[in-house]
Amino acid sequence: MRIGxxxxxxxxxxxxxxxxxxxxxxxxxxxxDEVTTFYLDEPYGLSGExxxxxxxxxxxxxxxxxxxxxxxxxxxxxxxxxxxxxxxITARPNFKRIRDITExxxxxxxxxxxxxxxYMNIHDKGKIAxxxxxxxxxxxxxxxxxxxxxxxxxxxxxDARYNQHYNQAIPRIKDWTEGLEYIExxxxxxx
Numbered sequence: 761m762r763i764g765x766x767x768x769x770x771x772x773x774x775x776x777x778x779x780x781x782x783x784x785x786x787x788x789x790x791x792x793d794e795v796t797t798f799y800l801d802e803p804y805g806l807s808g809e810x811x812x813x814x815x816x817x818x819x820x821x822x823x824x825x826x827x828x829x830x831x832x833x834x835x836x837x838x839x840x841x842x843x844x845x846x847x848x849i850t851a852r853p854n855f856k857r858i859r860d861i862t863e864x865x866x867x868x869x870x871x872x873x874x875x876x877x878x879y880m881n882i883h884d885k886g887k888i889a890x891x892x893x894x895x896x897x898x899x900x901x902x903x904x905x906x907x908x909x910x911x912x913x914x915x916x917x918x919d920a921r922y923n924q925h926y927n928q929a930i931p932r933i934k935d936w937t938e939g940l941e942y943i944e945x946x947x948x949x950x951x
Contacts, residue, residue, distance in 0.1 A: 761895045761947055763839060764885070767850040767862070769900035770829070770918045771836070771871070771936075775800075777826035781818045798901060798922040823852070823861045829918075833870040835936035839943065840872040847877050847892055851904070854881035886911025896946055898939065902926050916942060 768774035779792050782804055795803045801811030815822075836846050848866065852858055859880060866873035882888050886907040889897050897908050900918040905926060908915040916939070917923055917932040933939045 761943070761950075762845045762847065762893055763943070764847050764849050764889050764892070764894040764897035764899075764913075765836065766885070766897075766899045766901070766904065766918075767848055767852065767866075768826075769920055770898050771832040772826045772828055772865070774822060774826045775920075775922075778815075778818070778822045780825070781821055782814065785814065785818060793921070796921050796924075798903075820857060820861055823858065823865065826865075828869045828871075829936060831936040835940050836872050837870065838940065844943075845877070846872050847879065847894065848873065849879045849882050849885055849888060849892075849897075851883055851885075851901075852880050886913055889913040895950070896943065898933075905930070914946070 765771060775795065776792055778800060779790060779795060782788070782800055783790055786804060788804065790803050797803065799811060801808055804811070806814065840846055850862070852862060862880065863873065863878065866878070879888060884907055885897070885899065885904045889908060890911050890913065894913060897913050897915045898918055899905050899908060899915055900920045900923055902923050905915060905917060905923070909930070915930065917926060917930050919932050919934045931942060933942055
């Protein structure tokens with residue numbers, strides 16, 4: 761099976777890292793459980809433009825310090841050993857520095873990254889998922905969920921505080937143990 765996997769919020773605790781760095785930069789004490797939106801502008805009282813500028817300033821650090829979601833590296837390694845193909849598909853910009861940080865992070869944390877299965881600066885994940893013939897996609901961002909579902913890609917929501925409002929009929933996992941169970945059931949149904 762060909763499995764598409766987003767990075768931020770899906771296999772990596774990116775928002776937690778961003779909150780830590782925003783708090784340091786802005787000398788604030790916003791708690792992770794107080795943030796219910798995907799973008800951090802609102803919780804920090806920033807305009808959209810201010811938020812984009814601050815994100816760009818801190819982006820390299822955010823992508824460097826975040827840790828994997830519990831069990832994510834092991835789950836994806838297990839899937840690869842079982843013969844599944846893993847594709848990391850992210851909207852992160854494809855600047856050399858960000859690509860290097862992303863590749864180093866995937867390798868450092870033991871993800872099945874082989875140098876060819878990372879797709880960056882992807883804003884229409886539905887289109888690339890179709891192009892890559894992805895059977896199953898794991899995503900957390902409501903905007904990307906919309907595009908994947910519009911492209912008829914079987915998609916699983918990785919649970920986050922900011923996607924609770926999303927269509928409850930869509931499959932949802934809270935961790936990668938549930939992810940493995942879902943993939944096993946999905947594979948059995950689609951043989």
